[in-house]
Amino acid sequence: MTTVGDIRKLLDGWYPPRLAEEWDRPGLTCGDPGSRVTTIACALEATDEVVEAAVTAGTQMLVVHHPLLLRGVSSVAADTTKGRIVHRLIRAGVALMSAHTNADAAIGGVNDVLAELLGVRPEAPLEPSPAATDPAEGIGRVGLLDRPMTLRQFTDRVAERLPVTVWGVRAAGDPQSMIRRVALCSGAGDSLLDAAAASGADVYLTSDLRHHPADESLRAGGPALVDTAHWASESPWCAVVADRLAAATGLETVVIAVRTDPWTIGVHPRP
Template sequence: MPALAEYIAALEAAYPPALAESWDAVGLVCGDPAERVDRVLVCVDPVTATVDEAIERGAQLIVAHHPLLLRGVHGVPATTPKGRLVHRLIRAGIALYCAHTNADAASPGVSDALATALGLRSLRPLDPNPDGVTGIGRIGELPEPEPFSAFVERVAAALPRTEPGVLGAGDPDRPIRTVAVSGGAGDGYLAKAAEAGVDAFLTADLRHHPAGEHLEAGGPALVGVTHWASEWPWCAQASAVLSHAVAGTVDIHVSTRRTDPWLVRAGGGAQPDPVPREHIQ
C-alpha cells in the first residue's frame, strides 16, 4: 500500500506548486505523509457531500481542486462549517490535498481536460507563462467548423448536467472552428480571447456587463457554464495521474456528486420583446 507521500509527489510533479498564484492555498491541508493510502476520492469541491462520500467509501485521501482554507484563518473549531469538515476528516483518518491554480496553469491541466472533453485539438495556452507551454486557459480547434448553436449543444453533451445548463451568446449561425476555454471563472480573459481571434470562448461565471461589452465590441461568441461543470473533467485527469504514478492496487474514484450550488431552476416569467436577429453579434 503506497504512502500518502507518494501521492503527493505524483500530484506535485503533474501540478507544480510553483505554478500557483501567490494568493492561492495549495498542497496538503491535513494528513500524515507517512500514512498508507489505498483508497482515494477525486473531486472539485471539498464540501460536506464529498467528505460524506469519502467516509462512505473508506477513502484515506481526498484530492480536490478547490482549496478548503483559501483565506487565512485563526482556528478550525468544529463550530464553523470549514472547521467541522477538518474535524471530520481527521477523525476519519482522511487526508486532504488541494491542487488549484497550479492545476489550472499546468500542462496538461484543468483547461486541457475541458478542451479535450469538447473534442478540441492542437491545444496551446490562452494566457501563456514565459515558458510558452504552461499558463491559464487553452485555445484549440474543432475537427470541422460547425454553427454556434451546434457548438453550444456540443458543450452541453460533453459536460455534466447542471440546473443552469449551458448558455450561448452570439449569432446561432456563426461558424465556429477555433475555440478558447478557461476552466473556472474566466471573464478576466475576455480580452485575451478577443486578441487571439478565436470564434468562441467558453468559461464559467460570466458577468453581465463584461460579457455584454465584449459582444458589443465584436468579440468571440460566448458560452457560459457553471464553475463546477467546467472543472469537473479535470478529476479524471488527476485520477489518471495517480493511477500511473503509484504502485500497488489502489482504488481511485472520481466523485460524480454534483457540488454545483445551483439546484433549483424556474421557467416562465414575463417575456420582453425579442431582440431583432440583425442585432445579435
C-alpha cells in the same frame, strides 16, 4: 507501501506548485505525509457531503481542485463550516490535498481535459504562466475545433458533453456564426475576456460570466461567448486525476459521485 507524501509528490509532479497563482493556496491542507494510503478519493471540492462519502468509501486521502482553506484562517473550531470539515477529515484519518490554479495551468490539467472533451486541439494557453518552463503551460487554452460548426451546434455539443446542470449552457452571439477557433478557460474566466478577443477565437467558453463584462466584450467586437456552470467545466478533471493516480500507484481510486454545483433549480420559460 504508498504514503500521503508519495501521492503529494505525484500530484506536485503533474501539477507543479510553481504554476499556481500568487493568491492561491494549493497543496496538502491536512493529513500526515507519513500515513499509509490504500484508496484515494477525487472530487471538485471538500464539502461535508463529499467528505462523508470519502470516509464511507474507506479512503485515506481526498484529492480536490478547490482548496478548502484559501484565505487567512484563524480558527478551525469544529463549530465553523470549514473547521467541521477539517475535524471530520483528521478524525477519520483522511488527508486532503488540492491542485487548483497549478492544475489549471499544467499540461494535461483541467483546461486540457476540458479542451479534449469538447473536441478542441489546444495550440497555446490563453494566458501564459510567468512560471512556465514549457510554452504550453498557462491558464486557459486556444485551439482549433475538430470541425467547423455554428455557434448553435457548438453550444449543443457543450451541453451534451459536459456534466448536466439544472440551468444548462447559455451562449451569446449570432447562433449561425461559424466557430473554428475556440478559446476556453475552466472555472471563472471573465478576467480573460480581453485575452480571448486578442487570440482571434470565434468563441470564448468559460464559467461565471457577468452581464457587464460579457456585454462590453461582445460590443467591442469580441468573440461569441459560451457560459457553463463552474462545476460543469471543471468536474470532468476529477475522473482524469483518479485514472492517473490508479495507473501510477496501482491503488484503488474513486470519484466521489456528489454533485457540488450549488444551483438546484433552473426555470426556462419560453421567451
